[in-house]
Structures are given as C-alpha cells and as structure tokens.
Amino acid sequence: MKQTLIYRITHYKNLPFILKNGIHCSNSNIQDPDFIQIGFPSLISKREDRTVPVEPFGTLADYVPFYFTVKSPMLYVITMGNDPEVIKTPPEKIIYIVSSVERLEELKIKYVFTDRHAKLEYAQFFNKYLDLQKLNWEIIKSDRWGRQYGPERKEIKQAECLIYKHLPLSAIIGIGCKTERLYNIVSTMIQTSKQKIIIQTKPEWYY
Helix, strand or coil, rough: CCCCCCEEEHHHHHHHHHHHHHHEECCCCCCCCCCCCCCEEHHHHHHHCCCCCCCCCCEEHHHHEECCCCCCCCHHHHHCCCCCCEECCEEEEEEEEEEEEHHHHCCCCCEEECCCCCCCCCCCCEEEEHHHHHHHHHHHHCCCHHHHCCCCHHHHHEEEEEEEEEEEHHHEEEECCCCHHHHHHHHHHHHHHCCCCEECCCHHHHH
C-alpha cells in the first residue's frame, strides 16, 4: 500500500522526551520541561485562536501539526534565520519525525488535514482519507514556492496533517537527519530508549 508520508521537524534534543511520551499537542498538560523550540513563537501561540471546523473540532492548539513534504518554507526560514522573530537553528541540529496517514488510519488516530497553511482563514479542512486526492500534490512536492511564484504556492506547499491531541510512539515510522554525526547521536538515543525506529541520513531533506 502506498504510504502518504507526513513530516514534523524538531530539535534533536527533544527526542528523548518524545521516545517516552510520543508527541502531545500544545494544549496538553503533558509537556517537555526542557523543550527546545524552533520556528516562530508568535505563530505557535496564535494557533490557539484558529478553530477547526470539522470533527473532532477544537482549535489548532489541540492538534500536533505535520507537513506532507520535506524542505518546508518554515525549515528554510529556521535555517537561514532571515526573519527577526525566528529562532535560527542549524540543520545539523534538526531532525524529522516521520509518520504516514495510513499509519494513523491503522491505529485509528483522529486527524484532519488542510489544503494549505492551516492558520489561513480560507484554508479548507478535511477529515476523510479519500479527500487526500483533493490536495494539490504537484505544488506540495515542488521546490518552486518563492516570492517570484506568488503567495499561493507557498501557502499550498504548507498544507498540514493535524493529529488530534497526541501522536503515540507507535505511529512514528522513522527519523531523518542531515549528517552522520547526528545519525549517531539519534541512534544512541533510540538504543537507550529500547525502541525500534528506523533512522536514515537524508541530507536532501534540508537546505
């Protein structure tokens, strides 16, 4: 069965907590006290104000966000640090947490997804697997999303898969990292946790 992979980026030092607890939404009472944030703090806080119009409802803060592609615009800004608000982080410290929509279906995990960046008022929300075909996969997978192509391509590339409340460890099917050095660090973390998760070095997933 073809896998519709979904990707979430995080600082590698957040991994030990994830290996014990899975990934919880920002509204959860279960949070890593030593969590290292990357990205835009204000964007993350604003997700509490965006309601989800389809079941299981709530706000974006009730969901764990994933993208449908690698090399997201968010990763670009985090890597380059070309925004005064962004927390610049070198790609050598960023890992990808990988799951798939099919794995969510298998484990009966509630999720919704959008046709573009979820914070946009005109983003469309879906909660049925067959509606994946309504997404613009050509743009989502394309590297042509810069300003010269207009704002819509960037919005569509950031279509989100949103997992309700909690992504259990059993839903994580792999971890990607940029360098051999980080691969070795992550491998040690996984061995220590006694979990069995595939790790791969994927420099092509980074800027």
